[in-house]
Amino acid sequence: MEQVATRDAYGQALKRLGEKYRDVVVLDGDLSKSTKTADFAGAFPDRFFNMGIAEQNMMTVAAGLAASGKVVFASSFAIFAVGRAFEQVRNSIAYGQMNVKVCATHAGVTVGEDGGSHQSVEDIAIMRAIPNMQVVVPADGPSTVQAVNAIYHEPGPFYLRLGRSKVPTIYTDEMDFKIGRAIKLREGKDVGILACGIMVAEALRAASALAAAGIEAAVLDVHTIKPLDREAVLQVARETGCLVTAEEHSVIGGLGGAVAELVSSEFPVPVEKLGIPDVFGQSGKPSELLAFYGLTSDKIVELARNAMGKKAHK
C-alpha cells in the first residue's frame, strides 16, 4: 500500500490552493520545513510569513489578516499551535469567527523520538470544546488534500490535525470529502468501529480480522470530529448495537468523547474507547509507541469483542 504523510499532502495541497486563489496567506512559526508550508513559501514568498518562534502572536496576526479579507492557514506543531496559542486561537480566532485555518502537524505520539513534551494527546479535546471551531482529522494523503480544499471554501475557523509519519493511503484522489459527513468504509451489523486519522487504516484491518472470525464490523471514517456526523454515527449505533472508537489521542474528550456524548443521550449503546490512556507520551519510534499504547488493529479487535459482550441483548 502507498504511504504518504498527511503533512506532505498538506504542503502540496496548500501550494495548489495558492496557485488558484490569491487570497490564501500562510503563516508558520519556524517549522515550515517540518509542517511543509515551505512548499507554499517557495512558490509564493510574498504571501508567506514566517512569524518566528512566537505562536501566540502568529495566531492573533492570523486573525488580523483574516479580518482584512485573507484566508489564513497558520501552521505549527499541534502541541504549540493548540497548546501555546490556545487562548489566542479561542479569543482572536474562534470568538470572532475569523477565517483562519489552524493546520497543525506532528499530532499524537507518532511524533516519536522528540518525546512527551512534543506529543499532543489532548488537542482534539481542546479544540473541540471551543465554540465556532470545527475540527477535521484526515486519515490519509488524498483525504487531506480534499480537506484542505474544503476548509478553504468553508468560511470560519478550522482545526486541521495532521501527522508526522507516513500513513497508508486508503482513498483515491477522487474520493468524496464533505466537511461533517463521515465516510462508511464497510458495512456490518455486529459492531461499529468509528475511527479518525491514522486509526482508520487500523480499523479496516481490524474489520478484516473480525470478518475472518465471522464478525461483521461496520467501519466509519469520522474525519470531522466537529460538527460530528450525528446521523451517520447514530445509524451505525442502531444497526450494530455497540461501538468502538479509535483515535491517536487521549481517551478523554476526543472522538470517543464526542461519540459517547451523542449516543448516551440519543441511542445509548456500549462504547469502547481506544486511545491513549490518561498519560503523556514519551520518546520512541512511532511504530513502537503505537504498539506501546495499544493503538493497533489487534486492540480494536479486542475492544470490538468487549463491546459486543456488553450489548443489552445478544
Place this chain on the structure above:
Amino acid sequence: MREINDQVTAELEKKAKILRREVIKMLGKAGSGHPGGSLSAADIMACLYFWEMKYDPQRPDWEERDRFVLSKGHVAPVLYAALAESGFFSGEKLASLRQLGSPLQGHPDLRKLPGVEASTGSLGQGFGWAVGMAMAAKLDRRDSRIYVLLGDGEMQEGIVWEAVMAANQYKLDNLTAIVDNNGMQIDGHLSEIMSVEPIAPKLKEFGWNTREIDGHHIPGILEALEEARNSKGKPFAIVAKTIKGKGCSFMENQVDWHGKAPSADQIDQALRELA
C-alpha cells in the same frame, strides 16, 4: 577565590571536547536529535558544570545546590553528556538517548533523570521556571544560584520577555541567563526570519546587567560567570556569541544541522576532528 589560569582553561577545553564527542556519538546512535545547538553550547556547559556551579551528583536534590535550567531543551544531548561526565549517572546510559523507555528523553524530563532540574522543550518556558527557582532561593535565604541557557531564536517567544521583566522586578541577582547567540534557528538565520538583535542592549533597557562574550573562549566565559556571581541588585545576562555546530567542520554555521543525526561516515569525521 579560585584562579582562572591556563591549566584551568586547558582542562575545561578538554571537557568541552568530551561533551562534543558524546553529543555526536549519542545522536549517531539515536538516529535523530539536535547537533547544531548542542555543539554551540558545549563550551558554556563545560564552564558551568566543571567550574562554576556547586552541586553534588550523589545528592541531586541537595537544597543548597546551584541549579541549571536548559530552556532550549532540544539540546538535551549536551546536558545529558554534562550530567554523565559530572557523575549523576553512568556514561553508558547515554547510548539509550531517545529510545523507548530511556530516562534520556528527546527533551529533558525531570521526573526521569537525576540532575535534570526542569522539564523543557517547549521554548520559552525554562526561563520562567528559572525565575521561579531564583525567587524561591531568595525566599528561603539560600545561597544557591540559578543558571538558565536560552537560544536566541527562543527569545522570539513573548514569554521570554515576561520572564525578563519578572527577574528585573524582583531583583533576582541570583539568576544568570546565558544566551547561546548562534544567530540561527530552524528555518534559517534569525536576521531573515525574526530578528531579536540587539539582544544585550534590549536586556539592559529591561533592567538587567549584561555582558557580551565569545561563547567559545573559555577564560571569557569564566570571567563573565564570575562577574555575574558578584553582581548585586539585578539579574545578569551573558550574551554569548557562538557558532552553531562548533567543532565539527561540516556542521559549523549550517542551518541544515539544526535537527538531524550524522551518518556513520560523518560520525567518523566528526570524532576525528574532535580527537
